[in-house]
Amino acid sequence: MPSFEFKHKGRRSVVTDVQSDAVNTSLPADFADNQQDWYKQVAKVFARVQKKDIADVPLDVWTKLIHTTYEGIDVNPLYTRADELAEVSAPGVFPFTRGGVATSAERIGWDVTETFGGTLSGTSGDPAATNKAILHALNNGTTVVVVDLTAGLTAADLSVVLKDVLLDLVEVRVVAGTEVKAAGEALKKLAEDAGVADKARFELAAAPLTDSIVGAEGISLADAVAIAVENAAWSGTIRTLLVDATVFANQGATDAQEIGFALAAGVEYVRALTEAGLSVEQALSQIAFRFAATDDQFAQIAKFRVARTLWARVAEVLEAPEAGFAPQHAVTAPAMFSQRDPWVNMLRVTVAAFAAGVGGASDVEVLPFDSAIQGGLPGTSRVFAARIARNTNLLLLEESHLGYVVDPAGGSYFVESLTKQLAEKAWAEFAGVEAKGGLREADIQADLDASYEKMRSDIARRVKKVTGINEFPNLGEKPLPAELRTEPTGIRRWAADFEALRDRSDAFLDANGKRPLIGMIPVGPLAKHNIRTGFTANLLASGGIETANPGQVTPGTDEFVTAAKASDIVVVCGTDQEYEATGADVVKALREAGVSTILIAGAEKSFENADVKPDGYVNMKIDAASTLSDLLTKLGA
Template identity: 60%
Template sequence: MTETKPPAGLPPDFDDRREAWYEAVAGVFARVQRRDLADVPRDVWRKLVVTTYDGIEIRPLYTRGDDLPEAPAPGAFPYTRAAVVRPAERAGWGVRESFGTGGAAPARVNAAILDALTNGTTDLRLELRGDLGPGDIGAALAGVYPDLAAITLAAGDRVGEAAEALHAFIDAADPADPEALRVELGAAPLTAGYAGTREPDLAEAVALARAAAERPGRERALLVDAVALSDLGASDAEEVGFALAAGVDYVRALTDAGMTPAAALAQISFRFAAGDDQFPTIAKFRAARTLWARVAEVLGAAEAGRAPMHAVTAPVMFTRRDPWVNMLRGTVAAFAAGVGGADTVEVLPFDHAIAGGQPGVTAGFAARIARNANLLLLEESHLGFVVDPAGGSYYVEELTESLAERAWAAFAEVEAAGGFAAAEELIRSRIDATHAARRADIAHRRFKITAINEFPNLAEAPLPPEARPAEAPIRRYAADFEALRDRSDDHLAATGRRPRITLLPLGPLAKHNARTGFATNLLAAGGIEAVNPGQVTPGEPGFAEAAAAGPVVVLCGADAEYAEHGAAAVAAARAAGAAEVLVAGPPTPFEGAPPGGAPDGHLTLTIDAVAELTRLLDTLGA
């Protein structure tokens, strides 16, 4: 094993301590594997290394030997630790909330906005691509002080009309402090194709930016919506690197139209997805700020490189099944984005992935819970009073640097291909490859999703078909498993019961319980109910009845029980009428089984669960 020499300034016994840790880890492996310590390699700790979709190795331990040069102070270029240091009365991040979805009338939207501002929301995002349109802006914002609440538009190809309406509202409001205005028009022509939305063309967006530059306060016209890339499956480094490329394309277009680099940079903001893997999310926002600052430096306008970095809890991680778990995902994501230095954080409602929301839950309740996740972190945990709380962590600093390196490589690859707009085929191919790798990990349950491929709640109320919106263009992590659950719900509606598979537990409870639990959990992930009759023995009452209960049965027991009675149990199950006999566990105990005693398949931790559960649903007629 090759080790890098530790940096100067470490304790003289540092190498001895590190070696002692290696030996301790080897000792644990030796005990678990029942091997002699001398037979376990000292680098066995590498089995604990996890590699991200960006190829970054996450080690189990980080020490002073991994220390990197200290980053500049918060608020100083390249803004790794924070873009700005806010005074205590404005500490933390902005609490952003979207309004205008769900077909609400302008008066109801206005009531919701005023209630939200009263209860902690600081940044408003108006969704104007549905029933609420640009002409409703004045009514929706009635009573709002535009110099006290930041306003962002999501108007699609009607952004020009929406900008005029918003400007008319602001001018009529006659703000007391025009320089305090914070407005974002949200024109996103470059990422529209990835988001599946209609946006103005680049020329119109550039014209909006030139006009916005003449407005009082801080008005930005262009948005790099990197969430659209995340929705398709981009890794963290791909999301950041491709977003940089889009931002640079915007700068080129603006400077070609006569704007200075500093003025062009001042017209761009970013929107990133915040996932529930907290440390990569923290590192993502730190790396994004650093790299964009470097871009600004190259352009000769380093001070203009502090573009707003907005966060939204990643839509791809939201589940429709057991959606209450999304509250936990959203809270972790908001924590990570805030700690990472996002300027605003939008926590999506926990039932965001369900069309019309969770049945029986009001939209107001879902919005309040989402808002409170932010407020609890800010007002009760006081996270905002600490600037860059993750700074100095050996792990976070190295992860930030590694993520920045890979994001810059992704950016450079796109630039070499002609820039963001010209490199769409390249960008999509990279994202598709990452999505395919993650999808395979989810299917094999290496990537675990609580309540979906682990610990599913089959007893929850079925989700009606109208609550299952079309997936495109969001490739949600849970989609493949939830499609199986949809089939189960439809079968339940048609027949009055879910598709079922009977378990055949061999041996006493202590010996079969682990695998009956495993099989029950696995089958439930596909919407299949596992019927457990308790211990059964071939040739004794109850075995034949259980084996004949359906076309598929699953033997569950310990390996020793399989070796002694497994083949006989398989043969007896077939004789009783089971068309297919599966075994929960590996094939090893059945090696050399006589004809008729070998099972038809095995349910193990390594199978493609989506493929196997799909096959089982087909067999069961669901």
């Protein structure tokens, strides 16, 4: 069984792995035969798709279905009892893999979090309006209130902002920027004046370590620690420090990096707090975590389980295992939000919220669907955007009844296996940072850059699909105003490269009254060219380029000449067999018609024997973002 080492103040302790290796499950007598049957059925499917004889397809062809994550974890197409692992502790019990608390009649599922007072709220700088919005939200399902004091509100406004909020029932967090101490004092006074100090739950979300990574305005680590020491002595619950792992996710971190770097930040805080005089238990009680939830469903379920488990293991090494559970806030990942066709974000956040909730997050904040657009989508009510976000959580909790099930993914061969493997990868990331002297000494930016580039490349080549962006784009939607075609700061959005192309197309539209256009030359009947004309139209639209499809055309006809003159650039679309029979003649005729750039929808091998070659190819293997950028340049956009 592998083990982990972690040093604290010169001590070295050995931490056991998250789970034991596979248990000796008694498999059914016919298990091996059934498994071989499955291998044969998979081989039959491959034989049919590849038009091969079944005898020519190996039984291990199923391995082609294995998917490898960005951490290097192989995800198999099928998990069985042979993959079973030893059962982990129950929810609410160390190491909290299955959840920090068990579901009870008083607490069904996760909390519903909403932020007020920020730039997207529509009430920034107005304490009374913010208070009205908070009370409305609390009456309609929100259970955790986050007050943003960085967009116009101040700590002095909190008495108005939180008027009539029952502080013994509602958890309140503030994003205070440089006003952490003032905000904390204001919150404590409000609770004391209301006589509920012993029942209040506050967080100040001071995040000096992660603020420094993105250059956000905040307080120093020393000041945050001093405030935490004061807060640890207060009669109520007030956590001062936040490990904001969304900062890592926004910079392109893999799930393992997000967890590993979060652990490193948490350990840095514990060291600083204990050096300032707090006990380990007191230090742990001053820390909360915040993670991004993407629409990669199973990976996110595992991520939240792993993050809890490994922080509990850290607490175990610090000899305070029972204090090893920290609030685990989830927010729908800003990096996955698109500006174009932002309505699709509603689908993304639904999957993300589901995964975070099922994964055991303490609370989930669903960001408004148009949060990637500065000020929100023009013409969209902020009340509507907030309501849709809030109701996404409520539908999952109250109509889908997910809150009534404790750790619903627990026991899944796949999820348990993924949890175990991700834990090992995340701990390795943490250990790597520790080996370099901790988060403040380690240069994690290079790691973030490398992982981001892998994902960016996959999106550019359309290996990773982003609906509405590099797949199924909607060129008919109303363009964003020019002043809103900007990138949010500190976030490397998945859609950014393709949306930059769409921005160029929109600018061309503004100047010319039409979008850049490329003509298609379909060869052969509809049934044969339709797949590649559809592929081409979808590909070009993702770069903001319209297409003209005249239907089947034949060299020597008036229709062919008209189609050839639709644009300086054309894409020939047909089957490989059609290219072999008439491809060279089509390219020659297009040259004679004066077309400057001729592309073929298909692989280069389809023209390897032709005496006349096209200028390029469009297919699933190209860097679509780069190719589309070049085409826009040629079209003058």
